[in-house]
Amino acid sequence: MKQAASALNTRTRQFFTITLWVLGCACLASNAIAQTQALPIDKKSEGLPVYKALLPQAEAGNAEVQTTLGLMRLRGDAVERDLKIARIWLGKAAVQNHTPAQYYLGQLLLLDVFDANKADLNKQLMEGMGWLRRASRDQHQPSQFLYAKTVLESQMESPFGHSKVEAQQHLDACAEIHLPCTQYALNRLDEGKIEVYCPTTDLCEQKKRLLYTLANAEDANARYRLSKFEGEDRMFWLRRAARLAHPQASYELADSVLNNEAALLPEDPAILALLSSAAQQEVVEAMHMLGTLLHEGTRFPVNKPLGLQWLNLAANRGYEPSKQLLAEIQSPAESNPEPESTP
Structure with a gap:
């Protein structure tokens, strides 16, 4: 055309x-x-x-x-x-x-x-x-x-x-079953801003209905967003999003497990897989956590070169905890001074 x-x-x-x-x-x-x-x-x-x-x-x-x-x-x-x-x-x-x-x-x-x-x-x-x-x-x-x-x-x-009122009615009807309509209707409600936390309001309830439709259609981001809504089961939606390799959900699930706030279910990816998936998708917190665990060998077999690689990647992206840890690793004498020898 x-x-x-x-x-x-x-x-x-x-x-x-x-x-x-x-x-x-x-x-x-x-x-x-x-x-x-x-x-x-x-x-x-x-x-x-x-x-x-x-x-x-x-x-x-x-x-x-x-x-x-x-x-x-x-x-x-x-x-x-x-x-x-x-x-x-x-x-x-x-x-x-x-x-x-x-x-x-x-x-x-x-x-x-x-x-x-x-x-x-x-x-x-x-x-x-x-x-x-x-x-x-x-x-x-x-x-x-x-x-x-x-x-x-x-x-x-x-x-x-x-009429725009009629057009909105057509969109609302379509959004219940046609995913392009669902996503478009959600984008209009978002107005370019995606909330981190959504309390129980009429607007949030409208968004929630649309997100349910998308989540049931294997939309990882919709599942992750539902984990931030008041009244929703956070871990339930985090797990479902992480199983679809959602980067932030993967990191948050791994962090919850490592902090003993949740246990992995049989169908969940392993912690290493969760952190690797998030780190490869540019989640700097996951880069730092993965690098730290690999360098220290606390939860995984020690792999200092790979651990340093992830820490450097996070540091290069401006993540301060990685910068501080690398400085400590590179200056062991200053952080752990040897005791003075006795005559």
Whole structure:
């Protein structure tokens, strides 16, 4: 869609009242259209017979086949790209309430690829948003995500007559089952800031519900974040996050075990594995702890060279305890002076 994106950037400069909104929609739409899947055909010479073979079914009103032909024309990898024909086929399927067609047609119309004048471009954008909303209302999850994101990120209060309240409702419904919606909804609640501790408030309860969904989908960071919420079982979530090699969770679990605050369960990684995983992921506290234990040989077989290596890595990253320990190691005579010999 490089030519389409280029056309969009050229023409929307003329329409200063809607430029920012159009560009935002176009960015979302072009990314999503690029991910569409056409038939697995590499050569257009092979794709054309398939396209022709499908035509009778499409002309007979088969919405799924119409969508397939529209996407083939949209992508241009099996047959010659023709966005106008793609629009026609997708439109035929969309009016039959075929939600995937509505989804792709909505995106296509959000891109200024049809050489529209100002008045027609406004109509085109309104139509595109309308198709996305129809598919979203039918609980088509990719449409819910794209529609909500497009409306909620608009700088307009009511972009082309679409309500941000309704868009948030679509997002909330989608977030319960569609992970991209879940993560996006959580990002909006975070507003760029991730709390270290979250007390029992309405905002934290909203975040907690989203984090539960992500945690059950093997999201290590969601599991770790839940360990910081008031009322949650900290060790339960730390263990589950550490089993997915979450760096901070791995360090905190190892630290709790070493301080006799918790015992390792059979399914937990060993302490050395926990510290190594965290240290390799740049957790300086884990680097220091691993280096110290290896150098001293208290919990693991002594390995002074490797221990010094980890201590130096932590010190080079500005970790003061490692700097102090290295200074003591390098100056044994000063820290442990020999007793004076008696005459």
